[in-house]
Amino acid sequence: MADWQEITGGVTAPRGYRAAGIAAGLKPSGLPDLALIVSDVEAIAAGVFTTSHVKAAPVDYCRQRLQGKHSARAILCNAGQANAAIGNQGWLDALENAMMVGQALGIPSESVLLASTGVIGQRIRMDALKAGIPKLVAALSETGSDAAARAIITTDLVTKSIALETTIGDRPVRIGGIAKGSGMIHPNMATMLAFVTCDAAVSPSLWQQMLSRAADRSFNSITVDGDTSTNDSLIALANGQSRTPAITEMGAEAEKLEAMLTAVCQHLAKAIARDGEGATCLIEVQVTGAQDEQAARQVAKTIAGSSLVKSAIFGRDPNWGRIAAAAGRAGVPFEQENLKIKLGDFLLMENGQPLPFDRKAASEYMKEKAATDASMAEDAIATNMSNDLSVDRSTVKKQRVDNPVVISVTLGNGSSSGIAWGCDLSYDYVKINAEYTT
Amino acid sequence: MADWQEITGGVTAPRGYRAAGIAAGLKPSGLPDLALIVSDVEAIAAGVFTTSHVKAAPVDYCRQRLQGKHSARAILCNAGQANAAIGNQGWLDALENAMMVGQALGIPSESVLLASTGVIGQRIRMDALKAGIPKLVAALSETGSDAAARAIITTDLVTKSIALETTIGDRPVRIGGIAKGSGMIHPNMATMLAFVTCDAAVSPSLWQQMLSRAADRSFNSITVDGDTSTNDSLIALANGQSRTPAITEMGAEAEKLEAMLTAVCQHLAKAIARDGEGATCLIEVQVTGAQDEQAARQVAKTIAGSSLVKSAIFGRDPNWGRIAAAAGRAGVPFEQENLKIKLGDFLLMENGQPLPFDRKAASEYMKEKAATDASMAEDAIATNMSNDLSVDRSTVKKQRVDNPVVISVTLGNGSSSGIAWGCDLSYDYVKINAEYTT
Numbered sequence: 085m086a087d088w089q090e091i092t093g094g095v096t097a098p099r100g101y102r103a104a105g106i107a108a109g110l111k112p113s114g115l116p117d118l119a120l121i122v123s124d125v126e127a128i129a130a131g132v133f134t135t136s137h138v139k140a141a142p143v144d145y146c147r148q149r150l151q152g153k154h155s156a157r158a159i160l161c162n163a164g165q166a167n168a169a170i171g172n173q174g175w176l177d178a179l180e181n182a183m184m185v186g187q188a189l190g191i192p193s194e195s196v197l198l199a200s201t202g203v204i205g206q207r208i209r210m211d212a213l214k215a216g217i218p219k220l221v222a223a224l225s226e227t228g229s230d231a232a233a234r235a236i237i238t239t240d241l242v243t244k245s246i247a248l249e250t251t252i253g254d255r256p257v258r259i260g261g262i263a264k265g266s267g268m269i270h271p272n273m274a275t276m277l278a279f280v281t282c283d284a285a286v287s288p289s290l291w292q293q294m295l296s297r298a299a300d301r302s303f304n305s306i307t308v309d310g311d312t313s314t315n316d317s318l319i320a321l322a323n324g325q326s327r328t329p330a331i332t333e334m335g336a337e338a339e340k341l342e343a344m345l346t347a348v349c350q351h352l353a354k355a356i357a358r359d360g361e362g363a364t365c366l367i368e369v370q371v372t373g374a375q376d377e378q379a380a381r382q383v384a385k386t387i388a389g390s391s392l393v394k395s396a397i398f399g400r401d402p403n404w405g406r407i408a409a410a411a412g413r414a415g416v417p418f419e420q421e422n423l424k425i426k427l428g429d430f431l432l433m434e435n436g437q438p439l440p441f442d443r444k445a446a447s448e449y450m451k452e453k454a455a456t457d458a459s460m461a462e463d464a465i466a467t468n469m470s471n472d473l474s475v476d477r478s479t480v481k482k483q484r485v486d487n488p489v490v491i492s493v494t495l496g497n498g499s500s501s502g503i504a505w506g507c508d509l510s511y512d513y514v515k516i517n518a519e520y521t522t
Numbered sequence: 523m524a525d526w527q528e529i530t531g532g533v534t535a536p537r538g539y540r541a542a543g544i545a546a547g548l549k550p551s552g553l554p555d556l557a558l559i560v561s562d563v564e565a566i567a568a569g570v571f572t573t574s575h576v577k578a579a580p581v582d583y584c585r586q587r588l589q590g591k592h593s594a595r596a597i598l599c600n601a602g603q604a605n606a607a608i609g610n611q612g613w614l615d616a617l618e619n620a621m622m623v624g625q626a627l628g629i630p631s632e633s634v635l636l637a638s639t640g641v642i643g644q645r646i647r648m649d650a651l652k653a654g655i656p657k658l659v660a661a662l663s664e665t666g667s668d669a670a671a672r673a674i675i676t677t678d679l680v681t682k683s684i685a686l687e688t689t690i691g692d693r694p695v696r697i698g699g700i701a702k703g704s705g706m707i708h709p710n711m712a713t714m715l716a717f718v719t720c721d722a723a724v725s726p727s728l729w730q731q732m733l734s735r736a737a738d739r740s741f742n743s744i745t746v747d748g749d750t751s752t753n754d755s756l757i758a759l760a761n762g763q764s765r766t767p768a769i770t771e772m773g774a775e776a777e778k779l780e781a782m783l784t785a786v787c788q789h790l791a792k793a794i795a796r797d798g799e800g801a802t803c804l805i806e807v808q809v810t811g812a813q814d815e816q817a818a819r820q821v822a823k824t825i826a827g828s829s830l831v832k833s834a835i836f837g838r839d840p841n842w843g844r845i846a847a848a849a850g851r852a853g854v855p856f857e858q859e860n861l862k863i864k865l866g867d868f869l870l871m872e873n874g875q876p877l878p879f880d881r882k883a884a885s886e887y888m889k890e891k892a893a894t895d896a897s898m899a900e901d902a903i904a905t906n907m908s909n910d911l912s913v914d915r916s917t918v919k920k921q922r923v924d925n926p927v928v929i930s931v932t933l934g935n936g937s938s939s940g941i942a943w944g945c946d947l948s949y950d951y952v953k954i955n956a957e958y959t960t
Contacts, residue, residue, distance in 0.1 A: 169871075408576050
């Protein structure tokens with residue numbers, strides 16, 4: 085049983101945080117496009133960023149800031165323009181944005197972190213952003229998480245948000261998060277962004293270690309189309325406002341906090357995978373019997389990322405051959421005589437050999453997991469076809485991430501396991517990604 | 523200028539080879555499904571096989587044979603059943619097949635190599651194969667290459683065949699090849715297979731080195747959907763029947779031979795990529811300015827394999843952002859300020875920044891490369907929908923591999939370059955791979 089409960093409030097659920105999201109005129113659509121998250125006090129800050137060698141200016145900026153000092157007060161995020169691939173101007177714009185936010189909040193610009201998402205190769209509409217900052221600061225509120233979550237999305241079908249609460253030393257400790265993704269639905273469109281807030285008191289190095297491990301078990305374990313973006317960023321703040329004892333080394337309390345941080349990241353990551361372009365269901369691949377966790381995750385990711393597996397699941401085809409073939413090419417040695425594959429409760433393969441099973445029932449199992457709301461996919465296509473960076477999806481129902489198609493693979497007798505998440509590959513993926521205005 | 527000319531004859535173009543292909547009743551459709559290539563004399567043999575950890579029995583068999591001795595007389599290939607994932611029975615069937623072919627040809631079974639392609643998890647129809655062998659041997663002919671090429675295909679739209687001739691020491695030397703692919707169009711369907719014959723005299727270790735390098739620059743540089751199969755095999759024979767001096771070390775003649783071997787492999791590899799499921803065009807990605815060839819090829823393959831790039835090209839969208847993003851995540855360090863991207867003759871990006879270009883003309887450039895014969899794709903879908911392992915495509919026009927969409931990427935000032943090939947991602951890819959009979 086999980087050692088925490090879900091609460092409302094997103095990134096403003098933890099104590100000492102305010103957030104805001106407004107329409108500043110960066111998106112041509114006029115929809116919300118500027119978000120700000122602020123901690124009442126300087127917070128320990130950790131980050132995980134894209135490994136791409138083509139990086140956006142705000143990514144370079146955050147990496148430099150977090151190398152210099154491991155704390156921050158604010159995160160500014162704009163949607164509409166990615167501030168990537170525009171040369172030195174992007175760097176200058178990033179510096180100016182941090183300065184403007186710092187001045188508006190009365191804090192050093194060094195305490196401001198940045199993220200951008202939108203069209204690569206386009207400069208941020210600086211006039212609009214500049215005019216928006218006073219409005220944005222004025223809108224900051226302890227219930228502002230949803231507004232911020234809406235302002236960071238681009239072609240996402242739904243906003244992604246979560247908050248969890250546990251107790252440490254009899255006092256409540258909370259972690260909240262918002263995210264946007266997935267993939268690069270729109271031509272030239274970045275990105276995966278996630279912002280996490282926490283009110284525990286943690287040492288900087290421990291917080292960074294926890295975040296890196298949590299990222300490996302969540303955002304780095306999802307795959308939509310294998311394309312890493314120039315802007316991918318995960319930033320986590322911990323401001324100590326829960327007034328719980330400082331956690332400075334691993335132990336029972338640190339483990340509890342890390343488990344909850346991982347759960348927050350996994351919820352957001354699954355929401356991103358489920359929101360993959362054209363996806364009709366979430367896929368969860370559980371690999372056991374591996375020599376180490378890294379190997380298990382590698383096999384899980386290869387299966388979840390296989391175009392053949394993804395399109396079989398879209399076709400509701402219980403195709404053990406594709407799962408076995410993907411496992412085999414993952415670069416992780418195993419004896420094929422030990423390979424065991426399950427789809428839900430259906431045992432498809434054991435000891436490396438296929439078993440008879442009820443194909444029709446296994447296909448039904450997958451059908452049941454698919455989205456019942458077909459209009460969701462239609463909305464996505466209409467949106468992307470219109471070449472509009474975003475539409476208002478504030479009315480869209482909450483993302484379901486608790487009902488995945490589950491593939492279980494056992495590699496051998498090893499004691500390690502790993503999980504990865506993905507989505508199926510539909511006609512609509514191709515439609516969304518192919519039919520751009522030329 | 524190439525140092526050779528194209529000739530007819532496929533794998534029977536080089537001296538001292540015969541081939542045959544017959545319908546033995548392995549495929550439910552009754553189409554050709556059993557092929558044999560025989561050298562008049564024991565030939566030097568080299569092989570490159572799947573790196574998957576889930577391997578078919580004939581792959582294990584060939585690897586063991588070629589570790590023991592580096593020569594062979596015959597290659598037997600069946601289509602219909604992959605002889606993969608059926609446990610020890612697959613190994614026993616492989617041994618029996620080699621024995622039967624050896625007896626029929628009056629040669630040691632150790633001189634027989636094997637390959638299979640078809641449905642994973644199904645045992646070869648041994649009765650049909652056994653009954654077919656005498657017919658197959660009787661059909662061997664010096665003009666049998668086309669029959670063999672037809673008998674090894676499964677859901678391929680076209681057969682793949684090439685032969686080239688050069689001169690060494692004033693005497694003609696020839697290399698021929700046939701192949702099947704691509705990808706795993708059909709559920710549970712392997713595979714990429716290629717068989718190459720040569721009449722030069724080469725030492726075993728040099729021939730293996732040449733083949734390994736040629737494979738890196740051809741079959742290992744194509745990507746259809748990233749899914750390596752359990753049965754992938756490339757086997758090359760060199761029987762010395764050209765009566766040219768033995769080539770035992772690198773030098774001018776060895777380089778000439780290797781260049782021609784590489785050209786044969788590249789032709790077959792490009793034909794496989796062009797025949798990708800649902801593909802409407804061949805994509806060639808040329809990467810220059812890299813630190814080494816391996817790095818260049820890695821970037822080229824990542825771009826050619828990107829679902830976003832592939833669907834953009836299907837949509838005829840000159841999308842430099844996706845190309846830049848794919849290059850950035852290839853795992854090869856470079857300075858993004860040096861990045862240059864061209865599509866055909868259109869310069870899209872220079873010094874890491876997008877340039878203005880004629881989008882309409884660039885889109886037209888891609889349109890012109892697409893297959894004019896739309897019926898080809900329709901055939902593919904009809905075939906795959908019918909769940910029939912193969913249809914007779916002997917009348918299909920010759921595969922065009924000389925008209926790719928060319929993406930050129932310069933990473934920096936390095937002196938190394940590399941090329942990769944792929945195909946676009948269309949609705950039909952999803953259709954072919956999703957809609958199986960359940």
